[in-house]
Amino acid sequence: MGSKRKVLALCGGVGGAKLALGLSRVLGDDELCIVVNTGDDFTHLGLRICPDIDTVIYTLAGCVDTNTGWGRAGETGEFMASLSTLGGEDWFYLGDKDLAMHVERTRRLAAGEKLGSVTQALSRKLGVSVPVIPMTDDTLATQVEVEEDGKSMTLSFQDYFVRKRCEPKLKGIHFVGRDNAQPHSQFLANLQDSDLDLIVICPSNPFLSIDPILALPGIRGILQKTAVPVVAISPIIGGAAVKGPTAKIMAELGLKMHAMTVADYYQDIVSGFILDRRDGAEAEAIREIIPRVGVAQTLMQTVEDKIELARETLDFAGLDV
Ligand code: FO1
Secondary structure (H helix, E strand, O other), X not given: OOOOOOEEEEEOOHHHHHHHHHHHHHOOOOOEEEEEOOOOOEEEOOEEEOHHHHHHHHHHHOOEOOOOOOOEOOOOOXXXXXXXXXXXXXXXXXXXXXXXXXXXXXXXXXXXOOHHHXXXXXXXXXXXXXXXXXXXXXXXXXXXXXXXXXXXXEEEHHHHHHHOOOOOEEEEEEEEOOOOOOEXXXXXXXXXXXXXXXXXXXXXXXXXXXXXXXXXOOHHHHHHHOOOOEEEEOOEEOOEEOOOOHXXXXXXXXXXXXXXXXXXXXXXXXXXXXXXXXXXXXXXXXXXXXXXXXXXXXXXXXXXXXXXXXXXXXXXXXXXX
């Protein structure tokens, strides 16, 4: 291995966490920092739930439920079943093991600890040594404008995503608190580090998972101006989303399911873009708007796939691998 590398990864939930795992296997703990979306966070049953942070931690700790991509492997549902029997709110599934995470996080936050410090403590307890940082210690909440039965309404992200299973027609996305939420100090320190070699935008949903990070005051401007390479990996594979409601959401926002749509969305902040082989025909057109375009196998089913995409991303950016 050559000299030390320094990489900052911006990450949402399931798809992003997979590449974060690959990067963590290729880079040392002092070479990688993962900044995670907290726009999906909410308070439910009195507990502070941070789905994307937990997805990243569980994935890196090797205890994520690989069927869903979120929650813990080998989970039991005694709490949920009992809650259901009592007529409690059971639309958001909290497994017994996962529940402990939310209880301990809520206790620490109530005692005055900041989310970043809580996240670091809990991830360390689960054996994760690479820094996992919430994008902010403050509250920036993703809300959606939807139309249901001819009526317009505003829903919190999890109400829309889980309770209503993304069924209402999506009209718009807002980030409540965006003007007052400060980027996490470690996030800013990494962005301003003169040794930083690369910023990776993981293959998460650009509109729901990455945009909240970019919406924090100053972040988009820093990315537009930085001399550090910024490389985004397209979450679209073969003109489709790997999983989940991305296709429906993009159609409702009037966007085509093409890698080009994502490239277009990121063009003012990235210097490089990696798309899947299956979308390779779009590479030439994307080169017109982003200087460097690479093609790779971006479907990450196995750990080896995740490591390989991480290696290809670093190599694409000219870093030693
Ligand atoms: N997603 C679901 O579709 N249904 C659930 O009941 C659910 C519970 C849940 C609990 C903890 C957690 O960390 C994530 C959970 N998710 C669930 C996933 C989550 O809503 C979304 O995947 C993310 O917010 C989008 O990145």
